[in-house]
Amino acid sequence: MRTALVLGTGLIGTSIGLALTGRGVRVHLADTDPDRPRTAAALGAGTDDPPGAPVDLAVIAVPPAAIAGAVAQMQRRGVARAYTDVGSVKGGPRRELGALGGEPATYLGSHPMAGRERSGPLAATADLFEGKPWVLTPTPETDTEALNLVLELVALCRAVPVVMDADIHDRAVALVSHAPQLLSSLLAARLEDAEESAVRLCGQGMRDVTRLAASEPRMWLDILGANPGPVADVLTEVAADLDETIRSLRALEAADEAKRADGARGVEAVLRRGNAGRERVPGKHGTAPAAYETVAVPISDRPGELARIFADAGRAGVNIEDVRIEHATGQQAGLAQLMVEPASAPALIEALRERGWSVRT
């Protein structure tokens, strides 16, 4: 990739600009607020001059509700060879782009699982994405060129590509990102009218669980507005756990010993389930490298070839955790190396063979 255009030079867009500029890509910066590209350019994220010719990749880093309109408009103007966005929700914007008559082949929705509770270009850093998962949501209609350019973007930002279906992604982030944001806000909201004598005692524990509550409400209203059902489903389950925990705590207040023992069991159960869940939170990618199995598939250099493998893997319910493409010099072919959890490899191999791929083991 030689040139890129970043639309939306806030936290994420400016961080991408910094990473790409640092690796020799010429980055053009644009935003509806003219001060923002100027600030981003001053930080070294690129230039606020418009590109004179179509760029290799346009990266749309605006709030979710504005993504589809921005992509459709840029596609109509032909500003890039391929387009991606970095929105926190993937299903809605893609459907909206379809309704607006957008071009599905040159657009590939993506989402870096990295960010901060601060917005705007001044919060940006070049290393924001290093070692972090970056979700790609190709469809069978996605062009190989678009897929390759977005994979290159992820590699230049030193992130780890993860391929997922858009709606599965939205349910996953409801659990691991969107509900946690609301729960952090709900806990912090208890402090709004609390006695100063209590607030003064806040320690690291409260700081840890309320860090996200400092996030920009407008941005989060937009994110939650694009994924309300899955987030409500997670919170419904949390509410049931809360009811049960309250019941257990009330039982601990009882005079009756058997009731107190019952309450203690309930409280202990939730604490132990918390331990088990916390143990599943992955370490930073890179610090504890996951042991993935590689499934190698020769592919020809035809439009849509990679997207077709990803779609077939998705249909088999297998998550591709990482991907590498080896290009055979001078030939119209290459080798796609799909990295998956070892337990998923046999199912992936079988599903790909059934669909006519010649898998190397």
Ligand SMILES: NC(=O)c1ccc[n+]([C@@H]2O[C@H](COP(=O)([O-])OP(=O)(O)OC[C@H]3O[C@@H](n4cnc5c(N)ncnc54)[C@H](O)[C@@H]3O)[C@@H](O)[C@H]2O)c1
């Ligand atoms: N903040 C995070 O932690 C995080 C992480 C990953 C992905 N994301 C996603 O990245 C995107 C950007 O988030 P951010 O945190 O950088 O927000 P931000 O508020 O820091 O920046 C958004 C920028 O987009 C601009 N903008 C808004 N509408 C526009 C439009 N129609 N055309 C051009 N520019 C427009 C705003 O002026 C602003 O500069 C969102 O879709 C968000 O869901 C955020």
Ligand SMILES: O=C(O)C(=O)C[C@]1(C(=O)O)C=C[C@@H](O)C=C1
């Ligand atoms: O770490 C934070 O501050 C974030 O809010 C980052 C976070 C997340 O939940 O992990 C938030 C929203 C984005 O879509 C992706 C990343």
